[in-house]
Amino acid sequence: MSTATPRPLAVSSRGPLKGRVTVPGDKSISHRSLMFSALAVGESRIEGLLEGEDVLATAAAMRAMGATITRGDDGVWTVSGVGVGGLLQPEQALDMGNSGTSTRLLMGLVASHPITVTFTGDASLSSRPMGRAIEPLSQMGAEITSSPGGRLPLMLKGISPAVPITYTLPVASAQVKSAVLLAGLNTPGITRVIEPVPTRDHSERMLKGFGAELTVEDGPEGKIISIRGEAELKPQHIIVPGDPSSAGFWMVAASIVPGSDITIANVCMNPTRTGLIKALRMMGASIEAVDSREVGGEPVADLRVRHAPLKAIEVPPELAPSMIDEYPILFVAASVAEGRTVARGAHELRVKESDRIATMRAALEANGVVLEEFEDGLAITGTGGAPIPGGGAAVSKLDHRIAMSMTVAGLAAAAPIAIDDVAPVQTSYPAFFTVLDSLTA
Numbered sequence: 001m002s003t004a005t006p007r008p009l010a011v012s013s014r015g016p017l018k019g020r021v022t023v024p025g026d027k028s029i030s031h032r033s034l035m036f037s038a039l040a041v042g043e044s045r046i047e048g049l050l051e052g053e054d055v056l057a058t059a060a061a062m063r064a065m066g067a068t069i070t071r072g073d074d075g076v077w078t079v080s081g082v083g084v085g086g087l088l089q090p091e092q093a094l095d096m097g098n099s100g101t102s103t104r105l106l107m108g109l110v111a112s113h114p115i116t117v118t119f120t121g122d123a124s125l126s127s128r129p130m131g132r133a134i135e136p137l138s139q140m141g142a143e144i145t146s147s148p149g150g151r152l153p154l155m156l157k158g159i160s161p162a163v164p165i166t167y168t169l170p171v172a173s174a175q176v177k178s179a180v181l182l183a184g185l186n187t188p189g190i191t192r193v194i195e196p197v198p199t200r201d202h203s204e205r206m207l208k209g210f211g212a213e214l215t216v217e218d219g220p221e222g223k224i225i226s227i228r229g230e231a232e233l234k235p236q237h238i239i240v241p242g243d244p245s246s247a248g249f250w251m252v253a254a255s256i257v258p259g260s261d262i263t264i265a266n267v268c269m270n271p272t273r274t275g276l277i278k279a280l281r282m283m284g285a286s287i288e289a290v291d292s293r294e295v296g297g298e299p300v301a302d303l304r305v306r307h308a309p310l311k312a313i314e315v316p317p318e319l320a321p322s323m324i325d326e327y328p329i330l331f332v333a334a335s336v337a338e339g340r341t342v343a344r345g346a347h348e349l350r351v352k353e354s355d356r357i358a359t360m361r362a363a364l365e366a367n368g369v370v371l372e373e374f375e376d377g378l379a380i381t382g383t384g385g386a387p388i389p390g391g392g393a394a395v396s397k398l399d400h401r402i403a404m405s406m407t408v409a410g411l412a413a414a415a416p417i418a419i420d421d422v423a424p425v426q427t428s429y430p431a432f433f434t435v436l437d438s439l440t441a
């Protein structure tokens with residue numbers, strides 16, 4: 001898993017992007033599809049599942065805990081669930097690879113089952129903070145022994161029955177919210193999460209779809225999400241919409257490479273995920289949503305994106321949760337905009353697969369981009385439409401979004417950008433380079 005041999009790549013400009021692309025299934029929804037199906041009683045079918053390493057890590061973990069998960073030749077996945085409360089003790093440690101979402105959500109599931117699980121991960125994941133999930137799950141009764149600083153490897157001894165809690169999220173994190181709600185699935189009574197700042201709501205939408213008793217109300221401190229355990233989940237037929245985070249690379253590539261005109265089909269337009277589109281439109285990008293529709297309980301559209309001159313903006317900090325994974329590619333857009341773009345209030349970027357503020361700063365700076373680093377973001381002075389100089393190195397630090405963002409930067413650079421390792425794209429977008437070739441053919 002994701003300890004692949006490094007794959008260096010030098011990326012040069014290739015001319016305009018043209019044509020139509022369908023992005024792979026949304027990663028957040030794919031993880032949840034497998035987890036919730038594995039907890040339903042009966043057989044679920046999943047179409048459009050993202051077959052990237054992160055999601056495959058979730059599939060392997062759910063199998064190790066008793067679910068039967070198979071992929072048909074038609075690409076449709078079938079999952080026979082064990083029922084809420086039915087997770088089995090895995091025989092070995094669960095290797096979560098590079099995936100924070102798998103780790104934190106599964107910690108939640110295990111917390112209210114009477115099993116003990118060791119979680120491990122790659123070097124990137126092993127440096128990420130798990131304390132944010134450890135804290136509420138310990139309050140619910142789980143016993144957790146982590147490596148120093150609340151890191152992996154970590155051993156979690158679940159408890160049944162667990163204790164229902166009301167937990168106010170100290171950090172805007174859909175993963176922590178979901179971990180508590182998932183622990184609540186097998187906890188008798190009402191488990192509540194109070195969310196002062198809204199984050200992606202796929203867990204809430206999907207758990208309701210699976211038949212859980214889950215309510216969302218507005219309270220004085222923010223959204224109050226309540227789930228009643230012990231829940232019974234009914235198998236579903238899920239159609240996973242396209243991943244807006246993966247679509248973001250093509251949105252920016254087409255916006256910054258002159259002459260580009262592409263359509264990105266089937267993009268999830270859930271308002272908790274569309275921050276990048278809002279920010280790019282503020283910058284003057286030409287992004288037109290066509291054929292807006294609903295697929296599997298999520299709004300979806302095709303996006304036509306044409307090259308347009310971009311202007312610097314102050315990125316509204318309140319957009320951060322709805323574009324948290326898109327800052328690296330937004331920084332690339334800012335590098336060719338006219339003026340100084342300031343993106344702050346994004347401190348969470350420091351604890352992703354890499355420190356995405358420092359990693360992008362180093363990679364862009366090495367390629368001639370003028371920028372300033374803050375504790376919670378970057379200010380970037382763009383070229384005003386001219387190519388960025390390029391000719392430098394970019395270190396991807398086991399971070400798929402850095403590898404893809406710097407590839408897009410290379411498309412708008414005067415001299416090639418030498419990326420040390422693009423193998424991490426396998427975690428979320430295995431077909432990324434094939435699609436790039438087709439759009440620039």
Ligand SMILES: O=C(O)C1=C[C@@H](OP(=O)(O)O)[C@@H](O)[C@H](O)C1
Nearest residue numbers: 028101172173174175176324325
């Ligand atoms: O819940 C999810 O599926 C995710 C939540 C976000 O993480 P945080 O909850 O840590 O912000 C995001 O960065 C990650 O890619 C996926």
Ligand SMILES: C=C(OP(=O)(O)O)C(=O)O
Nearest residue numbers: 098099100101102325352
């Ligand atoms: C942060 C990300 O994922 P995760 O937290 O699941 O590793 C991401 O995909 O950008």
